Amino acid sequence: MHPDLEKLIALQGLDVEAKRLRDEMAALPKHVAGLQTKAKAVEGQRAVVLDLIVKEEALRRRQESEVKDHQAKIGRVRKQLDQATTTVQVTAFEHEIGFAQAEVSRLEDAELESMERSEALEAQKALADDAVEDATKTLERERQRATETIANDKELLAAVDEKREALRPEIGESALSNYDRIARGKGTGLAEALNQKCMACQMMLRPQRWNDLRDRGNEEDMMTCESCGRLLYYDPARDAPQRKTVPVESIAASIVRSL
Secondary structure (H helix, E strand, C coil): CCCCHHHHHHHHHHHHHHHHHHHHHHHHHHHHHHHHHHHHHHHHHHHHHHHHHHHHHHHHHHHHHHHHHHHHHHHHHHHHHHCCCCHHHHHHHHHHHHHHHHHHHHHHHHHHHHHHHHHHHHHHHHHHHHHHHHHHHHHHHHHHHHHHHHHHHHHHHHHHHHHHHHHHHHCCHHHHHHHHHHHHHHCCCEEEEECCEECCCCCECCHHHHHHHHHHCCCCCCCECCCCCCEEEECHHHCCHHHCCCCCCCHHHHHHHHC
16 A cells, blocks of 8 residues: 555545534534524414414404493383384384394304304414423523534544644645645545445446556555546455455554554
């Protein structure tokens, strides 16, 4: 294997971990903001239900007041009816009484319908109360988790960056420059070749290139994938079972053990 390749593999592992930590620290505030928006939306829905309940209660108070007014009017007209002296007066008073009684009946039916709506709204309010409580608890829990995770990630990132800065000077300038250039464009600069395939782009390697990679293992020049351009490395410990003759510790395992 090329003397810089193993160090580049370790560097890429650190780069990937640093990116994961930065992405997580960037994503968590957005996650919390999303939960906060959801909590506000749930509170808004509950507020709509509460407003409807208040409106129904106000409606029933007006209906009850109108019923009382009509009943009082019926009482007054009945007294006038008792004092009526002509058929015309009797007919007019009876018409007024009939109209007031119809309005009382209509208002009482409307009041019953309002009570039924209020009952349904109270059930919705109970659900909304539970939803608000759940959303609030979730928000507080996730906010606390995000705060703790970000604080922990900052410490981990500082340690990873320290290892990266210590490792980079140990890599040849040409190899490091090539790795950085590829990583900027592809996200990663290295790819494992496994079973004649580049594991980054999943494209097959030409048989001769695969054989050269397996036989020489990038001892002199680092080989690249002809499809994606990443630097290739071959790990004998992860090759197809039929090609293994002696148990070999994988490159990844040896790197992790050495860190």
